[in-house]
Amino acid sequence: MEFLVASAIGVLTSAGIYLMLRLRTFPVIMGISLLTYAVNVFLFSSGRLVVGAPPILVKGVETYTDPLPQALVLTAIVISFGMTAVVVMIALGAYLGGDDDHVDDPVTEDAP
Amino acid sequence: MTHWIIAPVILPALMAPFIVLAARYHIGIQRVFSVVGISALVTIAAGLAWGASDGTVTLYQLGDWAAPFGIVLVADRLSTMMVLLTAVLALLVMLYAIGSRWDERGRHFHALFQFQLMGIMGAFLTGDLFNLFVFFEVLLIASYGLMIHGGGTERLRAGVQYVLFNLLGSTLFLFALGAIYAQTGTLNMADLAERVTLIGPDDSVGIRLASVLLLMVFAIKAALVPLHFWLPSSYAQAPAPVAALFAIMTKVGAYAIIRVYTMVFPPDLEVTAGLHGYWLMPAALLSLALGMIGVLAAKRLDRLVAFSVIGSMGMVMIAISLFTPAGIAAALYYIVHSTFAAAALFLIVDLTRAGRDTLSLTAAPPVAGAALTAALFFVAAIAMAGLPPLSGFVGKLLILDASFASEQVVWVWAIVLGASLISIVGFARAGSMIFWKAQSVEQPAGTTPAARPATLCYVAVGALLTLLIAHTVVAGPMHSYMIAMADQLFAPGPYIEEVLDTPGKLSEPKEGQ
Numbered sequence: 126m127e128f129l130v131a132s133a134i135g136v137l138t139s140a141g142i143y144l145m146l147r148l149r150t151f152p153v154i155m156g157i158s159l160l161t162y163a164v165n166v167f168l169f170s171s172g173r174l175v176v177g178a179p180p181i182l183v184k185g186v187e188t189y190t191d192p193l194p195q196a197l198v199l200t201a202i203v204i205s206f207g208m209t210a211v212v213v214m215i216a217l218g219a220y221l222g223g224d225d226d227h228v229d230d231p232v233t234e235d236a237p
Numbered sequence: 238m239t240h241w242i243i244a245p246v247i248l249p250a251l252m253a254p255f256i257v258l259a260a261r262y263h264i265g266i267q268r269v270f271s272v273v274g275i276s277a278l279v280t281i282a283a284g285l286a287w288g289a290s291d292g293t294v295t296l297y298q299l300g301d302w303a304a305p306f307g308i309v310l311v312a313d314r315l316s317t318m319m320v321l322l323t324a325v326l327a328l329l330v331m332l333y334a335i336g337s338r339w340d341e342r343g344r345h346f347h348a349l350f351q352f353q354l355m356g357i358m359g360a361f362l363t364g365d366l367f368n369l370f371v372f373f374e375v376l377l378i379a380s381y382g383l384m385i386h387g388g389g390t391e392r393l394r395a396g397v398q399y400v401l402f403n404l405l406g407s408t409l410f411l412f413a414l415g416a417i418y419a420q421t422g423t424l425n426m427a428d429l430a431e432r433v434t435l436i437g438p439d440d441s442v443g444i445r446l447a448s449v450l451l452l453m454v455f456a457i458k459a460a461l462v463p464l465h466f467w468l469p470s471s472y473a474q475a476p477a478p479v480a481a482l483f484a485i486m487t488k489v490g491a492y493a494i495i496r497v498y499t500m501v502f503p504p505d506l507e508v509t510a511g512l513h514g515y516w517l518m519p520a521a522l523l524s525l526a527l528g529m530i531g532v533l534a535a536k537r538l539d540r541l542v543a544f545s546v547i548g549s550m551g552m553v554m555i556a557i558s559l560f561t562p563a564g565i566a567a568a569l570y571y572i573v574h575s576t577f578a579a580a581a582l583f584l585i586v587d588l589t590r591a592g593r594d595t596l597s598l599t600a601a602p603p604v605a606g607a608a609l610t611a612a613l614f615f616v617a618a619i620a621m622a623g624l625p626p627l628s629g630f631v632g633k634l635l636i637l638d639a640s641f642a643s644e645q646v647v648w649v650w651a652i653v654l655g656a657s658l659i660s661i662v663g664f665a666r667a668g669s670m671i672f673w674k675a676q677s678v679e680q681p682a683g684t685t686p687a688a689r690p691a692t693l694c695y696v697a698v699g700a701l702l703t704l705l706i707a708h709t710v711v712a713g714p715m716h717s718y719m720i721a722m723a724d725q726l727f728a729p730g731p732y733i734e735e736v737l738d739t740p741g742k743l744s745e746p747k748e749g750q
Contacts, residue, residue, distance in 0.1 A: 145401075145405070150397065153401055154401075157401065157404050157405065157408070160405070160408045161404075161408055164408050164411040164412055164415070167411075167412060167415045168411060168414070168415040168418075170415075170419075171415040171416070171418045171419035172418070172419075173419075191422075193418070194415075194418065197367060197414070197415075197418070200367075200371065201411055204371070204374045204407070205404075205407070205408075207378065208374070208377075208378065208400070208404055208407070209404075211378060211381050211400065212381075212397065212400045212401060212404060215381065215385060215393055215396045215397050215400055216397045218385075218388075218393045219390060219393035219394045219396070219397050222389075222390030222393055223390040223393075223394060228397055228398055228401060229398075230394075230398075230470060
């Protein structure tokens with residue numbers, strides 16, 4: 126399972142970085158989203174991977190999983206969700222205003 | 238336990254929704270509450286700074302939960318000084334925004350401004366790394382709104398870049414936090430400082446990786462070359478008062494580096510010894526050089542000021558990357574100076590907009606109120622370039638002096654002095670082109686000269702420059718206070734004790750339980 130989780134994080138990250146280097150709004154936002162998924166899984170695994178163990182105290186249970194990473198992931202998900210919404214809105218505004226969805230600086234005609 | 242520590246976070250957090258909900262359509266009421274709120278913030282921050290000035294570390298446990306489990310806010314000399322600096326800057330910037338009517342050019346300026354302050358204050362006061370991340374996000378999401386305040390395609394484009402770069406930075410921050418948690422099992426800074434020392438040298442790969450990742454995150458915030466690409470466009474395109482407030486945002490990165498890399502990963506820590514200075518110093522020297530070359534190469538006044546911010550952050554980081562008490566003290570002195578100088582310059586750039594079509598460095602008819610604006614630019618440029626008699630010179634002197642102990646002293650001296658010369662040329666060229674050469678250009682026939690900016694604008698900029706002069710006049714006491722601050726940072730024992738040994742709600746079982 127460790128291999129599965131680790132490779133999932135790796136694939137998500139590399140796909141995210143590849144998409145981000147495309148320099149157009151849509152792929153870049155997709156890339157950022159993939160990266161946030163990758164980081165969520167990574168945070169989740171930072172408390173060690175345990176299968177089928179409860180995070181809170183239950184009578185008669187010996188092994189527990191670490192509850193803190195789950196709380197951290199929850200915060201991270203909420204934040205990245207909100208941020209993605211904001212960037213979509215701003216990018217949409219920039220695209221509709223400029224009729225161009227490149228995210229890098231436009232080449233200016235050496236304007237004075 | 239005093240509750241005042243959390244007031245700088247709570248007050249803007251309450252003020253912002255109040256402004257949105259109750260005073261939505263009344264710009265006058267919004268202004269009154271905004272100014273009153275920030276004035277109260279200045280008073281509270283001054284009180285906190287006074288309380289911490291004798292070296293006491295005050296702890297605030299949220300919900301009365303004890304430290305490694307609950308979130309804590311900590312007020313020591315450094316954090317209270319940064320809070321006071323932010324509050325004073327915010328008040329003057331707000332006055333400028335009102336005077337120049339920038340706050341009317343879009344919706345919700347005042348509410349976003351308050352949320353921004355909440356994030357910055359929280360980032361300075363928190364004693365927990367994950368909480369620092371959360372406050373970073375609070376200040377960032379407010380800054381996204383402020384950055385595109387007033388709209389316009391140019392600004393939105395710059396906004397997209399700014400948001401995307403910072404989203405990437407946040408993702409990196411989470412990776413670093415995950416790595417730290419996986420290695421140590423805690424994210425409380427004081428607790429981390431103790432646990433990191435327990436890691437053996439054979440098992441140090443993870444923690445070294447995490448510490449460098451974290452350094453990279455803070456370097457993005459501090460706009461260190463080569464992670465500075467987000468800064469020039471976004472600062473140049475942001476509305477002037479917002480750019481002036483953003484002058485403190487790069488300092489949040491510098492603050493986080495100072496805090497984490499003196500307490501959690503101190504320079505004498507075995508597993509990460511020599512790691513940070515090794516990377517930080519060349520990057521800092523490069524930032525200074527590139528920033529000042531950017532000042533000389535800029536074709537527009539707003540980009541020129543943005544590059545001077547990169548250069549001044551390079552100067553701060555040079556002093557920090559020495560990781561000695563003298564270096565940190567010099568960096569802190571320079572942080573106060575460069576915050577006010579950069580803010581004043583961004584506001585002056587906006588003043589020169591009155592009566593000019595563009596901000597490009599070409600001869601055009603004189604700007605409205607040219608004499609006063611030119612004088613202010615002259616003073617601010619002297620401060621930023623670090624010429625005597627203003628505090629930039631004193632700060633630079635302190636940094637040069639602190640670098641004697643370093644092995645790279647030759648590099649530091651050569652680049653600091655060379656960059657100063659380049660920046661003087663850059664500022665002199667810009668100033669003479671915009672203010673001096675303009676006198677020989679006739680106002681085109683049939684047009685009327687633009688009205689002079691409001692007096693309140695000049696009051697705000699003048700107050701910033703007065704603070705710079707005051708910072709120079711009291712340089713002696715200020716510097717000795719900064720040295721006391723640096724000593725406190727390099728002896729984090731009392732801080733850690735205060736955080737970890739203060740009992741909370743569940744520390745000891747109560748009677749009868």
